[in-house]
Amino acid sequence: xxxxxxxxxxxxxxxxxxxxxxxxxxxxxxxxxxxxxxxxxxxxxxxxxxxxxxxxxxxxxxxxxxxxxxxxxxxxxxxxxxxxxxxxxxxxxxxxxxxxxxxxxxxxxxxxxxxxxxxxxxxxxxxxxxxxxxxxxxxxxxxxxxxxxxxxxxxxxxxxxxxxxxxxxxxxxxxxxxxxxxxxxxxxxxxxxxxxxxxxxxxxxxxxxxxxxxxxxxxxxxxxxxxxxxxxxxxxxxxxxxxxxxxxxxxxxxxxxxxxxxxxxxxxxxxxxxxxxxxxxxxxxxxxxxxxxxxxxxxxxxxxxxxxxxxxxxxxxxxxxxxxxxxxxxxxxxxxxxxxxxxxxxxxxxxxxxxxxxxxxxxxxxxxxxxxxxxxxxxxxxxxxxxxxxxxxxxxxxxxxxxxxx
Amino acid sequence: xxxxxxxxxxxxxxxxxxxxxxxxxxxxxxxxxxxxxxxxxxxxxxxxxxxxxxxxxxxxxxxxxxxxxxxxxxxxxxxxxxxxxxxxxxxxxxxxxxxxxxxxxxxxxxxxxxxxxxxxxxxxxxxxxxxxxxxxxxxxxxxxx
Ligand SMILES: Cc1ncc(COP(=O)(O)O)c(C=O)c1O
Numbered sequence: 001x002x003x004x005x006x007x008x009x010x011x012x013x014x015x016x017x018x019x020x021x022x023x024x025x026x027x028x029x030x031x032x033x034x035x036x037x038x039x040x041x042x043x044x045x046x047x048x049x050x051x052x053x054x055x056x057x058x059x060x061x062x063x064x065x066x067x068x069x070x071x072x073x074x075x076x077x078x079x080x081x082x083x084x085x086x087x088x089x090x091x092x093x094x095x096x097x098x099x100x101x102x103x104x105x106x107x108x109x110x111x112x113x114x115x116x117x118x119x120x121x122x123x124x125x126x127x128x129x130x131x132x133x134x135x136x137x138x139x140x141x142x143x144x145x146x147x148x149x150x151x152x153x154x155x156x157x158x159x160x161x162x163x164x165x166x167x168x169x170x171x172x173x174x175x176x177x178x179x180x181x182x183x184x185x186x187x188x189x190x191x192x193x194x195x196x197x198x199x200x201x202x203x204x205x206x207x208x209x210x211x212x213x214x215x216x217x218x219x220x221x222x223x224x225x226x227x228x229x230x231x232x233x234x235x236x237x238x239x240x241x242x243x244x245x246x247x248x249x250x251x252x253x254x255x256x257x258x259x260x261x262x263x264x265x266x267x268x269x270x271x272x273x274x275x276x277x278x279x280x281x282x283x284x285x286x287x288x289x290x291x292x293x294x295x296x297x298x299x300x301x302x303x304x305x306x307x308x309x310x311x312x313x314x315x316x317x318x319x320x321x322x323x324x325x326x327x328x329x330x331x332x333x334x335x336x337x338x339x340x341x342x343x344x345x346x347x348x349x350x351x352x353x354x355x356x357x358x359x360x361x362x363x364x365x366x367x368x369x370x371x372x373x374x375x376x377x378x379x380x381x382x383x384x385x386x387x388x389x390x391x392x393x394x395x396x397x398x399x400x401x402x403x404x405x406x
Numbered sequence: 407x408x409x410x411x412x413x414x415x416x417x418x419x420x421x422x423x424x425x426x427x428x429x430x431x432x433x434x435x436x437x438x439x440x441x442x443x444x445x446x447x448x449x450x451x452x453x454x455x456x457x458x459x460x461x462x463x464x465x466x467x468x469x470x471x472x473x474x475x476x477x478x479x480x481x482x483x484x485x486x487x488x489x490x491x492x493x494x495x496x497x498x499x500x501x502x503x504x505x506x507x508x509x510x511x512x513x514x515x516x517x518x519x520x521x522x523x524x525x526x527x528x529x530x531x532x533x534x535x536x537x538x539x540x541x542x543x544x545x546x547x548x549x550x551x
Contacts, residue, residue, distance in 0.1 A: 019410070342471065342472035342473060343446075343472070344446065344471075344472035344473075344474065344475075344533065344536060345415075345472055345473055345474075348411070348414065348530055348533060349411060351530075352408045352410055352411050353408075359446065360445060360446040360447065361446065361447045365447065368447065374447050374448070374449075374470050374471070375446055375447050375448075403411070403415070404415075404420070404473075
């Protein structure tokens with residue numbers, strides 16, 4: 001069990017009154033999580049006390065910054081149980097992490113006629129980088145089907161794998177359905193020795209992650225969805241694979257020796273961190289990881305799955321609510337539409353009630369097409385949400401239905 | 407009920423949102439364009455017939471979207487039908503100001519006008535794009551040769 005009233009006090013923004021009157025109910029954590037006071041104040045303090053560039057100076061501040069930056073890397077390593085901190089690359093976002101892998105992996109491994117396997121529910125961030133690869137290398141992308149709850153169709157997925165499949169890139173927890181990718185899907189890839197990239201943007205904040213147990217070769221996520229700052233992303237990659245891949249961007253910090261004719265590159269992780277990295281953001285992510293680890297990822301997961309169940313049960317009783325995916329293993333994310341009301345209206349209406357939800361296609365246009373909708377509303381939960389907030393939400397959608405009823 | 411919502415969803419908006427006027431495609435048209443809001447997926451197709459005197463003779467739209475974007479498109483077609491192109495372009499400018507909270511500087515539109523019903527959008531900055539989608543589509547249709 002987690003102590004929500006104590007946790008809520010850690011988040012200054014929860015004191016905000018929306019439009020000067022309504023208590024904020026933040027149901028948009030899947031888009032970005034709010035930040036605890038600890039993260040805000042420690043980052044502030046870092047700028048005041050320890051800040052300098054990393055890995056290039058001799059002076060005290062440079063040492064302190066470098067130490068804190070590398071300590072954050074070790075925190076991330078432990079958080080997802082990577083076997084070495086060399087496997088943790090700091091980027092600016094999960095999106096950048098996926099682009100990094102798509103481009104470097106393709107350069108080394110993908111030729112005309114090869115195949116990449118994705119699913120039809122991927123976020124644009126896990127689609128477009130592969131589209132760019134397809135255009136450049138003239139390879140093929142195959143899309144695994146999903147069922148109406150957002151589970152990957154195992155048989156269909158298996159049928160797509162063959163000797164030409166060079167990489168599989170799939171979401172770990174769907175940002176539309178909230179359903180988790182079954183470990184059997186990863187096993188199918190492992191059995192055939194096909195590298196797998198897991199998009200962990202949503203799972204990192206809700207599940208206890210162990211990249212070695214998961215059997216993925218790459219795992220990416222963004223700091224801002226894990227109660228950390230924006231501007232920092234993580235790429236985990238197996239050391240033996242990353243070592244074989246070419247550099248991504250060139251610049252300071254990633255070179256061993258430079259002449260005017262050539263350069264040699266440093267080893268991991270610096271090889272993929274050209275230029276001044278997001279120093280304070282990496283540090284802030286480390287603080288956020290300490291914060292959630294202290295609460296316990298399993299406790300967080302239990303709290304959020306309970307909330308999801310409560311909301312799902314209440315919503316399924318309402319005949320004017322259509323829910324996309326109603327399986328009991330949903331975690332923290334519920335996409336829905338109110339009958340005959342566009343998601344924009346729902347979002348504006350709820351906003352005035354103080355409830356922040358997301359409306360639109362959630363960067364999943366192909367999936368929206370498949371669901372045969374133009375857009376959906378999406379509510380998503382974080383550690384600070386409560387069952388009482390769900391009650392307010394349920395009342396608000398009833399009011400919304402009445403307001404727009406002809 | 408909250409005043410901001412009442413302002414946003416006036417009777418006329420809900421009415422046009424649910425039963426849009428001039429919905430469809432002009433059988434006989436010489437100008438058309440597609441508008442798309444990539445942020446939310448709303449889509450509009452607009453077609454009209456501009457005669458030799460630069461008068462918008464017939465105008466229709468189709469598409470899918472929220473009440474604000476559909477109502478705005480519907481009201482726009484009502485407003486523009488039979489109007490001279492140059493005047494329509496001035497109204498485009500006025501309308502854009504109106505929904506962005508700049509109603510003090512309007513040149514043609516006034517509060518008697520049906521388009522004024524969309525003034526409530528000014529309190530919802532993220533909805534301005536919904537209200538102006540049809541108008542931007544109109545503009546690109548005019549520019550389409
Ligand atoms: C499943 C999934 N993948 C990728 C992303 C992209 O994350 P970011 O924009 O932080 O790079 C998101 C965030 O919206 C997501 O939910």
